[in-house]
Amino acid sequence: MSANPDKLKLIKEHSLKMICFGIAQVPKSSRFYLGGSDFKVYEVDLAANKFEPAEKYAHESYVTTLALSGNQLVSGGYDGKLIWWDTEAKKQIRSIEGHSRWIRKIALSPDGKILASVADDMVCRIWDLQTGKKIRELRGHAEKTPSHFDSMLYAVAFSPDGKWLATADKIGHIVLWDLESGKQLYSLEAPVMYTWDKVQRLHSIGGIRSLAFSPNGKLLAVGGTGKIGNIDHLEAKVRIEIFDLEAKKQIGEYVGDKSQGLINHMQFAPDGTWLIGAGGANDGCMVFLSVKDKKFLRQEKMGMHVHQFLTNEAADTIWSVGHNRLAIHELKA
Amino acid sequence: MRKTYCGSHEHGYNRRAFLGGALAAGAAAFTDMTQLNSLAHSAMAGELKKQQKRVIMLWLAGGASQLETFDPKPGASTGGPFRSIQTDIPGVRISELMPKMAQRLKHTCIIRSLDTKNGDHGSGAQLMMRGRRNEATINYPDLGAILAREMGRADSKVPDYVSFYTQTEGRGAAPGDPGFLGSRYAPMELTASMMPENLKMLNGITELDHQQRADLRELISKKFSKDRTSVTLGSHNEAYQRVRGLMASEKLFDINQESQSVRDKYGPTQFGEQALVARRLVEAGVPFVRVGRAWWDSHGQNFETHQEMVPELDHVMATLIDDLKERGLLENTMIITLSEFGRTPGINASLGRDHFASAWSTTLTGCGIKGGVCYGKSDAKGERVVEGAMDAGSLFATIYRALGIDPQKEYFIGDRPVPLVNPGVKEVETLLT
Numbered sequence: 001m002s003a004n005p006d007k008l009k010l011i012k013e014h015s016l017k018m019i020c021f022g023i024a025q026v027p028k029s030s031r032f033y034l035g036g037s038d039f040k041v042y043e044v045d046l047a048a049n050k051f052e053p054a055e056k057y058a059h060e061s062y063v064t065t066l067a068l069s070g071n072q073l074v075s076g077g078y079d080g081k082l083i084w085w086d087t088e089a090k091k092q093i094r095s096i097e098g099h100s101r102w103i104r105k106i107a108l109s110p111d112g113k114i115l116a117s118v119a120d121d122m123v124c125r126i127w128d129l130q131t132g133k134k135i136r137e138l139r140g141h142a143e144k145t146p147s148h149f150d151s152m153l154y155a156v157a158f159s160p161d162g163k164w165l166a167t168a169d170k171i172g173h174i175v176l177w178d179l180e181s182g183k184q185l186y187s188l189e190a191p192v193m194y195t196w197d198k199v200q201r202l203h204s205i206g207g208i209r210s211l212a213f214s215p216n217g218k219l220l221a222v223g224g225t226g227k228i229g230n231i232d233h234l235e236a237k238v239r240i241e242i243f244d245l246e247a248k249k250q251i252g253e254y255v256g257d258k259s260q261g262l263i264n265h266m267q268f269a270p271d272g273t274w275l276i277g278a279g280g281a282n283d284g285c286m287v288f289l290s291v292k293d294k295k296f297l298r299q300e301k302m303g304m305h306v307h308q309f310l311t312n313e314a315a316d317t318i319w320s321v322g323h324n325r326l327a328i329h330e331l332k333a
Numbered sequence: 334m335r336k337t338y339c340g341s342h343e344h345g346y347n348r349r350a351f352l353g354g355a356l357a358a359g360a361a362a363f364t365d366m367t368q369l370n371s372l373a374h375s376a377m378a379g380e381l382k383k384q385q386k387r388v389i390m391l392w393l394a395g396g397a398s399q400l401e402t403f404d405p406k407p408g409a410s411t412g413g414p415f416r417s418i419q420t421d422i423p424g425v426r427i428s429e430l431m432p433k434m435a436q437r438l439k440h441t442c443i444i445r446s447l448d449t450k451n452g453d454h455g456s457g458a459q460l461m462m463r464g465r466r467n468e469a470t471i472n473y474p475d476l477g478a479i480l481a482r483e484m485g486r487a488d489s490k491v492p493d494y495v496s497f498y499t500q501t502e503g504r505g506a507a508p509g510d511p512g513f514l515g516s517r518y519a520p521m522e523l524t525a526s527m528m529p530e531n532l533k534m535l536n537g538i539t540e541l542d543h544q545q546r547a548d549l550r551e552l553i554s555k556k557f558s559k560d561r562t563s564v565t566l567g568s569h570n571e572a573y574q575r576v577r578g579l580m581a582s583e584k585l586f587d588i589n590q591e592s593q594s595v596r597d598k599y600g601p602t603q604f605g606e607q608a609l610v611a612r613r614l615v616e617a618g619v620p621f622v623r624v625g626r627a628w629w630d631s632h633g634q635n636f637e638t639h640q641e642m643v644p645e646l647d648h649v650m651a652t653l654i655d656d657l658k659e660r661g662l663l664e665n666t667m668i669i670t671l672s673e674f675g676r677t678p679g680i681n682a683s684l685g686r687d688h689f690a691s692a693w694s695t696t697l698t699g700c701g702i703k704g705g706v707c708y709g710k711s712d713a714k715g716e717r718v719v720e721g722a723m724d725a726g727s728l729f730a731t732i733y734r735a736l737g738i739d740p741q742k743e744y745f746i747g748d749r750p751v752p753l754v755n756p757g758v759k760e761v762e763t764l765l766t
Contacts, residue, residue: 019680037680038410062414078414102414102640120640148601149641201502201628202603204641232395234633234683261633261683281633281683305682323682 003269003316003331005276005288005297011317013303013327014051020321021307022066024073026087033073033087034321035063041075041085046319046328057085057092065105065308069112069129076103076117084132094132098125104154110162114179118156124167126179136182140175141167145204147196157211157220166220168208170194174222176245186248190241193224201231209279212266219291220245223263223277226255234261234281238299240289242275252291258299259285265308269315276318278306284322286329302327386484386700386736387615387662389653390476390623390669391608393646394503395454395630398676398686399694400715401428401639402646404445411678411714413636425707430643433651439705440654440663441698442764446709446721447728449674452688454630457673458507464729465755467512471746474512476729477621479753481511481518483738484620491582491619496520497527497607498625507673509623513746520623527603527610528586585613598652600645608649612656615666629672633683646670654698667700667735678715692718695728701735703766726758734760 018036025032030047033056041063042053061078068074072093073085082098085091099119106117114135115127124138145151152170159165164185165177174188196204210223220243228236238259242252261281268275274297278286284302286309289295302320304327309320318329405428406412417426420435425443427435434441451457460466462475474482481493496509509520521529584590588609599605604626611622626646631638650670657663675693676686692711698704709721730740733753740760743750 019684037414039408061416079416150644152637152640198603199501202500202626203628203638205634205637231628232630232632233685282681284682305684 002271003311003314004333005274005331007331007333008286008288008298008300009330009332011328011330013325016053016321016324016326019062019307019323020326021062021064022075023308023310023319023321023326024066024068025310025319026068032319033066033068033075034326035059035066035075035077036321037062039063039077041066041073041083043087056090057083059083061102064103067106067108067115069108072129074106074115074129076106076119078102080119080121082106082115082117082127082132096132098127099123102152104152105156107156107158107165109158109179110160114162116156116158116165118153118167120150120152122151122153122169124153124156124165124177126165126182138165138167138175138177138182140177140184140187141169141173142171145171145194145196147198147204149204152207154207154209155211157213159213159217160215161217164213164217166211166213168211168222170204170207172206172208172224174208174211174220174243176220188220188222188243188248188250190222190224190250192226193222193239193241195228195231195236197228197231203231205231205234206236206262209262209264210266210277212268212275214268214272214291215270216272218245219243219251219268219272221266221268221275221277223266223279225260225262236260238263238277238279238285238287240266240275240277240287242291252294254287254289254294254296256285256287256296256299259283259287259301261285261305263287264306267309267311267315270313276309276311276315278302278309278320280305280322286318286320385486385618385620386665386667387619388476388480388621388667388669388700388732388736389608389611389615390621390671391646391650392498392507392623392625393629393670393672394458394498394500394507394625394627396457396672396674396676396688397629397642397646397670398631398635398639399445399692399711400676400678400686401430401636401643403427403431403443403694403696404692404711404715405429406678406713406715409678409714411680411716413680415636415639422705422707428643430639431647433647437651437654438707440658441696441704442702442706442708443694443696444708444723444728444764445692445694445711446718446723447675447690447693447695447725448718448722449690449693449725452674452690454503454673454688455506457688457690458503459510460725461671461673462507462510463512464725465758471751472510472512473751474514474518475510476732477509477520477623478511478514478518479733479738480621480736481520482514484736485518486618489618491585491614491617492521493619494518494520494621495523495611495614495619496623496625497523497611498623498627499524499526499603499607500625500627502628503630504625504627507625513751514744523586527588527606528583582617585617585619586610588613595656598656600648600652602645602649604645605649605652608653612653612662616660616662631676632681632685632687635676635680635684635686637684650696650698657699663699665700667702667732668696668698669732670696692716697732697735697764701737701766702731703764706764708761708764721761723761724758726754727761730754730758730760731764734762735765
């Protein structure tokens with residue numbers, strides 16, 4: 001039976017001692033890897049009698065992102081490092097200085113052979129997953145905001161056919177790349193995602209925090225937040241924009257009326273008709289939107305600021321992680 | 334202007350006398366300003382450097398995080414994602430966001446043990462600008478006003494107290510306030526632009542017209558106040574007397590008067606440019622300049638806020654220290670970095686830190702303060718002070734003493750003596766040169 005957002009139901013939740021930013025699943029198993037604010041990467045079996053994450057290895061700062069392909073787990077962190085871990089041999093394979101600043105996200109190509117990492121050094125680097133060798137660097141984002149402060153490169157996503165890559169930054173600039181040549185195809189703009197407040201606070205915040213291609217590769221969803229009035233508390237409505245990649249223009253704008261904060265992670269449903277986004281501010285949220293109807297299907301409070309989630313292949317089970325919690329939801333009839 | 338001549342004998346005499354010397358006086362005033370603008374090369378500047386003490390306060394409005402600046406706790410559950418780096422004080426590490434200050438701490442005293450017990454923006458700002466809480470019957474002057482009184486020169490042609498606070502957030506909670514000292518010591522508040530508004534003489538008014546107006550106003554004021562006693566009236570009169578000097582100080586606020594290389598050193602941000610103006614002002618003899626940099630109130634995304642703002646603070650502090658040092662001014666100029674409070678060790682659900690006044694940090698640099706000192710200590714998680722607890726009063730007593738002002742010095746409100754700090758409050762002697 002296909003997943004149905006109307007049937008959203010919390011199945012189980014677990015407390016975590018850290019803020020969890022990254023989660024990866026051993027395919028078709030109950031085993032997961034978690035990374036977070038205590039600098040560590042854990043393995044946990046959700047089918048075990050007791051929820052007991054086991055520490056595997058550590059970074060020197062927040063672990064913000066994980067990717068798993070075969071027996072190779074790769075983690076990225078605010079220490080700028082990418083660490084490879086062999087999940088079968090249970091040993092570290094390599095640790096490299098991937099970036100000079102915070103690594104925000106790593107993404108795996110659909111064939112599981114290539115890794116893309118983005119960081120606040122404003123460079124996207126492409127890596128051979130097997131060897132750890134750098135294949136190329138993609139530079140298309142300004143290092144400084146228009147107000148002379150350091151910018152941030154938050155998001156990266158592969159197209160479903162693995163030929164394209166999208167990257168997005170703090171000021172709402174999105175670049176589409178041809179992966180084979182490493183050349184920019186074109187760029188898109190989502191300026192409302194970035195708030196620079198010179199008069200009230202002389203401070204910027206926001207940015208595009210998440211990207212997701214539709215399964216047919218024709219649409220790109222861009223997630224973040226709208227214009228922030230109260231920067232102190234991120235009190236702006238969640239915001240998702242959808243771009244048509246052939247027309248190179250925005251075709252959908254989704255502004256939460258029941259949920260505030262940043263959309264940190266997104267994923268289209270397998271048939272591409274709807275999309276899941278999650279994030280939040282103080283109160284976390286998970287939103288479901290209809291691509292065709294251009295409206296929210298649901299906006300749910302999560303009880304935690306969500307940083308990432310995974311789904312199974314049918315997208316009828318969601319594992320989400322965030323502030324001190326891991327939650328399991330189902331969308332089954 | 335002539336229409337305002339009242340026709341009295343007294344006014345007529347003064348007017349004639351004034352007109353006789355007006356041109357010379359006007360010329361003298363502006364000659365003085367010219368000198369002020371080139372102080373770095375004048376003999377007068379050298380004398381000022383020897384004698385006059387000044388303060389630049391970098392007011393980190395909203396509450397900067399001690400954990401992301403001067404008291405990092407890397408690896409602690411409260412520590413956040415940033416690493417610490419070694420400084421030029423052996424054994425002392427600060428946030429990796431401050432590499433420039435890490436190389437200049439030999440000039441600076443870090444105080445890591447403020448326990449000020451007030452986590453409210455408004456009353457916290459009042460406390461940290463005065464060193465004590467107002468009482469029901471006494472509105473105390475803030476640091477700037479006291480230093481304007483203690484260190485300002487009676488014949489000064491420049492303002493005694495200038496305050497930049499260009500952002501709107503928190504401005505109302507932290508206004509410059511002369512308290513019972515009266516408006517004579519109120520700050521020149523710059524909120525809308527880098528340049529004081531209405532400083533230029535109106536078109537169509539000559540220098541002579543302007544002086545004649547001042548003369549008439551003084552005459553009328555003296556007649557009005559002859560049988561009256563009022564602090565406010567007196568301070569208003571003094572303020573008027575200073576207007577001409579302030580008008581002539583216009584160029585001090587203009588960073589275009591600086592070379593491009595100096596401007597580049599301070600950088601293109603508003604905070605950097607205002608810090609450069611602050612240096613120009615203290616160089617010209619302004620005793621106290623506050624540069625308000627808003628808004629550090631990072632209840633959400635604390636680390637990104639500090640990733641944006643701390644490197645700018647690091648750059649501005651380091652540049653100020655270098656510039657003042659190169660100009661021979663650091664010995665007599667104190668740089669204070671201060672907020673109304675710090676931020677909680679606990680990280681909230683929005684990756685933010687909240688208000689926290691129990692164990693936070695400040696820095697003092699230059700003028701009577703020992704450099705290379707790290708005073709006080711918070712515990713491993715930064716949750717409380719475990720060594721050298723310091724309250725706002727002790728901090729202010731230390732600042733006064735370093736500037737050569739006796740903290741026990743008394744002002745009088747009527748017959749009531751009011752010391753600069755509350756009775757029993759002591760300076761921390763180990764921080765003084």
